[in-house]
Amino acid sequence: MKGKHFFKLILASLFALLLLTACGGNDEADGSADDSAASEDSEAGGNEEASPADDQEDGSEEDEPSESDSSEEDTSGAVDPQSASEVVSFDQVNWIGGVPDRQPEPGIWFYTQDDHPEKYADTFNWDEEDVLLWQIGDEKYKGYDADTGKLKIMEDDVIKIVVELEEDETDDERAPRNYLKVPKGELEGKSFIIETVDGEQLSVK
Numbered sequence: 001m002k003g004k005h006f007f008k009l010i011l012a013s014l015f016a017l018l019l020l021t022a023c024g025g026n027d028e029a030d031g032s033a034d035d036s037a038a039s040e041d042s043e044a045g046g047n048e049e050a051s052p053a054d055d056q057e058d059g060s061e062e063d064e065p066s067e068s069d070s071s072e073e074d075t076s077g078a079v080d081p082q083s084a085s086e087v088v089s090f091d092q093v094n095w096i097g098g099v100p101d102r103q104p105e106p107g108i109w110f111y112t113q114d115d116h117p118e119k120y121a122d123t124f125n126w127d128e129e130d131v132l133l134w135q136i137g138d139e140k141y142k143g144y145d146a147d148t149g150k151l152k153i154m155e156d157d158v159i160k161i162v163v164e165l166e167e168d169e170t171d172d173e174r175a176p177r178n179y180l181k182v183p184k185g186e187l188e189g190k191s192f193i194i195e196t197v198d199g200e201q202l203s204v205k
Contacts, residue, residue, distance in 0.1 A: 088151040093179035106137030108192045135177035136202045146176035161194045
């Protein structure tokens with residue numbers, strides 16, 4: 001009887017030991033599974049946090065203009081500005097109370113304080129300005145209205161008078177001309193040629 005009882009105790013002890021071993025293994029397995037799941041969640045979260053940065057980089061690349069786009073801008077129409085030193089300023093005279101008679105011949109006249117017709121003694125401010133008169137002799141332009149565009153400084157003390165001629169609908173056959181007020185001394189000692197805005201040289205002889 002004692003032998004059987006002792007044998008049962010041994011079996012019960014072995015059975016209890018097996019149960020304890022099995023429970024411990026399950027707990028470790030559950031812990032490993034939890035740790036694995038937590039690790040996967042952490043990695044997934046890291047990937048999700050990185051994705052906005054990736055999107056931002058992609059967006060910045062799309063917004064940046066390419067070098068090819070900027071190089072395609074057309075600059076062929078660019079021109080250098082005309083220097084103020086290349087022209088002489090002037091005011092075209094608008095006569096009030098009567099227009100002077102035209103000269104009998106075409107030509108260019110330069111009036112100063114010391115050399116001007118007596119009839120113009122009180123017409124201009126000779127202390128500050130000189131007067132340039134041009135009158136062309138081209139037959140085909142008789143009766144045309146004339147406007148001076150600019151007085152361009154050329155080489156060898158030459159001034160080019162650039163004029164615009166517009167056909168008048170009246171029957172006036174008078175020669176085109178202009179009186180110009182210029183700063184005192186600016187044109188002294190100069191020679192002159194007259195051209196249209198299209199480059200046609202006009203006769204002053």
